[in-house]
Amino acid sequence: MFDLDNAVENWCNKVVSHNIWDADKVDELKDHLYCIIEQDVNSGTNEQLAFEKATSELGYPEAEMGASSGRAKIIQRICRVINKIEGNSSSDSPLVLGHAIIWASVMLAMALVVDDKDTNGAVLMILTLGWFASFMTLDGTKASAKKEWACLKRFVERKMS
Amino acid sequence: MASIIAKDLVAASATPLILSILKNGDSYGYEIIQQVKEHSNGLLEWADGMLYPILHRMEKNDFIESYWGKADTGRKRKYYTLQDEGRKELIKMQEQWHQLYTLLMSFKGE
CATH class of the missing domain: 1.10.287 (Helix Hairpins)
Structure with missing residues (x-):
């Protein structure tokens, strides 16, 4: 049976371990993720599908990759750079x-x-x-x-x- | 028909839009994104990756301040509230955008 809280916890840990989000700010990301999931679940989607859709919507594919993936590190670095540039006017x-x-x-x-x-x-x-x-x-x-x-x-x- | 807003404009308008939303009351990240989407009739759909760095930077600049509260579900939730510096910055930005809009419209008829 799908354990949503466990899935969210693991996914957020991966996001932090890939240095996409800082550990001290991850609770904010977690709340955001839950909000997206809850919106879908309230519309009738099951928790697992809602979780998969939400994590895909948030767009951190490197969190799905292995920690040792060289490609993940390159994409992660590019995403951080792009986020820094686009987030800073x-x-x-x-x-x-x-x-x-x-x-x-x-x-x-x-x-x-x-x-x-x-x-x-x-x-x-x-x-x-x-x-x-x-x-x-x-x-x-x-x-x-x-x-x-x-x-x-x-x-x-x-x-x- | 609504057109896609240029990336530069989306970025430039983010700060005044956030300040405007928070002027009406404290809010949190997901709700801010939803409000922008609703008010723009879907024209502006901000990603979390765009919003949160801006919020954190605005907090460093003392435009807004954050505090931890609780969601209805009991979950920890970070709320943002407008500061005096943020109010002043909002007035300044609204004036600048208005001036730019007026200038742009003055060329429209030519």
């Missing part, structure tokens, strides 16, 4: 700023290290392409590149003022 989020600083530092370092002008230009072009390509894992829009450039510019201006 500030252009100067630490993630955006950090990403901008890392790439800017790499480009500057290459410009200083590589003596030959032609090689320098080619390396810079490759790094610029790499910078844009990295947005495919963060947010594949030109707007994000502009946002990041503006963020870096503001950071430098603040430091110089």
Whole structure:
């Protein structure tokens, strides 16, 4: 017989163990999950189906995967990054700023290290392409590149003022 | 016909919408999502993954405060309540959105 409380507890533990939610905030997630389940159960769905639908709706597939799954870790990392970007409407989020600083530092370092002008230009072009390509894992829009450039510019201006 | 709202607009409007909901009374995550869905006639369906980071950030900014209460079933439930800073921020944001809307509409007839 399906034990709903046990299923919810296990699922929430997996979500925490995959670092999708912090342990100190998991009670909030649990309540949210129960709310979705209760809404369905009140409409006549059985508890097991309601649980499966709710966990699928919440969209943490990595909680269903084994803890040792490399694919789970990659997806989890991407989801955390996407959640951080999409959940933060500030252009100067630490993630955006950090990403901008890392790439800017790499480009500057290459410009200083590589003596030959032609090689320098080619390396810079490759790094610029790499910078844009990295947005495919963060947010594949030109707007994000502009946002990041503006963020870096503001950071430098603040430091110089 | 209702059109899909752009992701950037959904994100930008989240904070003032949450502040507006909490202005009418304390609430919790799931209920906030349901209220937004109802008021928008299904146009805005927020995911929990979007809402909770915003709520936690708003709490860090002192716009709202959380406290633990009990649901009807006796389960622990986290409620959010609007703070004075949040009220001020709501007024500011409502004014900004109104100005943007007025500006946008002024170009509509051209």
